[in-house]
Amino acid sequence: MKQERIAKIVLENGMEFTGKSFGYEQSVSGEVVFNTAMTGYPESLTDPSYKGQILVSTYPLIGNYGVPAPKKNEGLHTYYESDRIHVSALIISDYSFNYHHWNAAKSLQEWLIEHKIPGVYDVDTRALTQILREKGTMLGKILIEGDPDWYDPSGENLVKTVSVETPVTYGSGRTHIGLIDCGVKNNIIRQLLRLDTKVTRLPWDFDVSRESFDGIFLTNGPGDPKQCGATIDNLKKVLQKEIPVFGICLGSQLMALAAGADTYKLKYGHRSHNQPVQQKGSARCYITSQNHGYAVDPDSIPPEWDIYFENVNDGTVEGIIHKEKPFFSTQFHPEASGGPTDTQFLFENFINSIKSRCDG
Structure with missing residues (x-):
């Protein structure tokens, strides 16, 4: 094995950490965020919502089960959430050079190098995470080869970079869903397809109000929802109709903005597999998978809408629902991948609302 190179992590507040390179050896800059999930690094790394971000894993041992081989079904990767790795870099505590899993085809190190993604291990991720919790997410650099300019992903429309450019259709079921792709995870499409649907994946700025969908x-998707002006304008027209609408994560924020509410950036976001949410007006609580840095301002929600779910930890809005029309959203991820599937029933609720409308 070749000699390991030292990698330096520099935060915008001037603090520095030192580790060892185990991925692609190049310097990068981005927004440093942390995730407290214990498993699911292939799913997390391929989640388009991480575009422009340097991901810190709080779970200490990463790489022990390797990475599965690329395999597709219905045109979608079976074990990945998109066609490529989207994080700008990965920071971990202990990298397992020896991996073992029945479905593993390569090591995490080989995968990162293949996709030209830097990886740094032997880092005090506990101390780094404590800083991000206290100070909030901040810009950072990983210095291995050269010194790049500081890069702030919130300053550009990241959704445009991860969305499809032309429509793509999956399945041939009876219910036709128009899916506005802001950086969709594959398992969202999988969940819809299992419910006898045909899903047409549309570019982020596609005027869906001009088409006929059930x-x-x-x-979901990366970045600041307010960067998606075209999507918000198109949604405003959709919300004037009666067609059922379901939004997840960034989709929830976009629905809120189109409805007249406001959004704001969280101090350090919610990125984990263990976020408890409570359905408003009930005693029902669910454990959810989450990955977002923005939230809906509860005081700005129009009177014709209700809060659907709330985060038990900090009280933030975890979904909204219209009082009369078939519109609802969740800030968390019912499709999981990775994480718990406690709220998978929301996909059935969406399809049932479509069927009720068609039967009526």
Whole structure:
């Protein structure tokens, strides 16, 4: 094995950490965020919502089960959430050079190098995470080869970079869903397809109000939702109709903005597999998978809308629902991948609302 190179992590507040390179050896800059999930690094690394971000894993041992081989079904990667790695870099405590899993085809190190993504291990991720919790997410650099300019992903429309450019259709079911792709995870499409649907994946700025669909789906995605002006304008027209609409994560924020509410950036976001949410007006609580840095301002929600779910830890809005029309959203991820599937029933609720409308 070749000699390991030292990698330096520099935060915008001037603090520095030192580790060892185990991925692609190049310097990068981005927003440093942390995730407290214990498993699911292939799913997390391929989640388009991480575009422009340097991901810190709080779980100490990463790489022990390797990475599965690329395999597709219905045109979608079976074990990945998109066609490529989207994080700018990965920071971990202990890297397992020896991996073992029945489905593993390569090591995490080989995968990172293949996709030209830097990886740094032997870092005090506990101390780094404590800083991010106290100070909030901040810009950072990983210095291995050269010194790049500081890069702030919130300053550009990241959704445009991860969305499809032309429509793509999956499945041939009875219910036709128009899916506005803001950086969709593959398992969202998988969950819809299992419910006898045909899903047409549309570019982020596609004017879906001009087309005829049985239901509209708003996906997750990276960055500041206010950068997606075209999507918000198109959604305003959709919300004037009666067609069922379901939004997840960024899709929830976009629905809120289109409805007249406001959004704001969280101090350090929610990125984990263990976020408890409570359905408003009930005693029902669910454990959810989450990955977002923005939230809906509860005081700005129009009177014709209700808060659907709330985060038990900090009280933030975890979904909104219209009082009369078939519109609802969740800030968390019912499709999981990775994480718990406690709220998978929301996909059935969406399809049932479509069927009720068609039967009526």
